[in-house]
Amino acid sequence: MCRFPLRVLVLEDHSFQRRLAVSMLRQLGCREVFEAADGAAALALLQEVGPVDIALCDLRMEGMDGLEFLQCAGDTRQVGSVILSSSLSADVRRSVRQIISLLGLEFLGDVGKPLCMEALQALLKKHLPAPATRCGPAPAPERIQEHELRRALQAGQLQPYYQPKFDLRTGQVRGVEVLARWVHPGRGLLSPAAFIPLLERCGLMDALLFGQMEQALDLQRQARSQGHALNLAFNLQAAQLTNDELAPRIKALLKRHGAAGAGLTFELTECGLLQATQTSIKNLVRLRMMGCYLAIDDFGTGFSSLQRLCALPFTEIKLDAEFVRALGHEPRCQAAIASTLALGRALEMSVVIEGIETEEQRQQLLRLGSTTGQGYLCARPMSGGQLLHWLGQQRICA
Template sequence: MSRFALRVLVLEDHSFQRSLAVGMLRQLGCREVFEAADGAEALAILHEVGPVDIALCDLRMEGMDGLEFLQRVGGSRQVGSVILCSSLSADVRRSVRQIISLLGLEFLGDVGKPLCMEALEALLKKRWHAPATGQPPPAVPQVVREDEIRHALVQGQMQAYYQPKFDLRTGQVRGVEVLARWLHPLMGLLSPAAFMPLLESCGLMDELLFEQMEQALDLQCQLRHQSHALNMAFNLQAAQLANDELAPRIKALLTRHAASGAGLTFELTESGLLQAAHTSIKNLVRLRMMGCCLAIDDFGAGFSSLQRLCALPFTEIKLDAEFVRTLRHEPRCQAVIGSTLALGQALGMSVVIEGIETEEQRQQLLRLGGRTGQGYLCARPMSGAQLLQWLGQQRICA
């Protein structure tokens, strides 16, 4: 039997269910297991014994319920991860998962009831690979000076990385999303979390966009010579759309590279859509007039506006990855995906499904009518040189 040197707190008001959970955790080799009948007792235990790696948490109980407990410990670092163990309906548990994320807690999984040892063991294995309590994960390097990030842009340290969008049936690559990475001379390759907030606060998002476009259009030209005609997709923010000079600069860039607007897609999140003003809409129209495609990114993650969807000149919907992550167990997510696919077809818009990581997900999405996806099943983001090599080896996802 597996052994996990983890500290776990079981929050369950039903004595038999609590005893069952404690017994399973001890059988699986957890180092310490604590138990509480309600949230107040759980808080008292944490105060006495210190932080735990996992809280196995029921939601509905007579005393302080599980939701109130989670609100109390959110941001306190007293609980590393949360596993839900509740008989409440799937839609209620799904909403609680969103609350857990908003509280800054790591959601490890939902085992439901009755508790299954195999499912519990799988989540313990998942947590075991993360840093244990008392050993916080390495801090994301933060560059705090504006001059450093300006220097990085001038010196070409901001590198474009590419993640393929692929045909769910054949694995053929349809295009790529262009993502930013900082090749820092001292700290190595940094993800956007390390520098994007500073870029935004310094008003440097346009500089990053056009640096990415320069690199991507050069790569697109190389790909054409290798008989790969790939669309390049770039992320745009609402603030960038409000700039009158955006569309003319993109047009000039396309002219300089002898590139067609039809080879570009610009992705805007739903929150950006809701903020779209007169200038923003004008820029969207100008981009379409240049032949560019426009995508609504993370569709379904915010408060979707169907009116905006109909009124603005978008050509593509990118369905948020959260729907794929819960696809297997939640009929509502299947319904949302199926409905979005039907909506896209009715509006003449393509639908790209994000977050596909397993073959099982791909098969489910095919049965629902999905055609195009993006995710680790096909490929992780890669540099331009890696993309050229990867395509040259004719790797497919099917």
């Protein structure tokens, strides 16, 4: 039985550390383990043995350093994923992680130094496909065709799923984000990554939005009848804001459902707002005039403009989950979260922290002054029926 059917390259200039890493990887059952003392030697080795699944990579070394090696390996696609093993400061390693992502490489994690076998094993597991295919290559996903997607929209297969936003102090639900899932008759439940890019190319994002809104407003009414007031948060793209008919269509939909604009939030990513057009700004203003709330999503991942944040009528900041993942070991992330919370208070905007998965993270965020969050600690995305049942059980996260 193969435990880790992986080809791994260890790039480490310290001979003892390199031997230790190679020994651990072999004990963990990696299929092939290669080693090199600097980047140039590692590139020469890859030319000889072929691509590897993972590079366990130090950064600072004589000759070609780890960063230059990753640049070259990324360009030639000789490395699939990267595990960092470095004693450099946390802020430097965090910047390197961003570079790894920009190079198109998968970042599995940072084991630091000295190496720990348990931590290394956990990161190797992240690279593996589903258990049923661990000892063989994963089958390539079938390409989704436009006609198939249009048929799915008409058949109601693209369903809204709901993930709660919760009060970090009490665990009470403050609202839900409405997410798209494709309930495919043959492939099961598909995530947005499988179909949203095609929806964008085909100009079908409005069809998805209004289909979701129809179903979600019905659910909001059912929840209200059970004593639960739910704010519904929908994702909007910058391209959708350029449509003059967007706000009037939303207004008509609310009127037909007898719903208030104050029960809706629209979330927009900051990167899409760098070149807001006149029509985009008018749509945002009209949504606010209807009583709807506006959130700037994935805050901190793009090139934020404070001028834009002040000029556009936002009411909420959603801080990206990456800051929470690094909360326990990177002081700069703690400072970024605290600064964003202070910014929200100064601008009279609420701040929602995404990606909360552990009780420790919740307690840390409370100490920093955060009050609202979203993540698996409270609940995963669920169907409408599951959400009503979940609310009926009065489950809380505190």
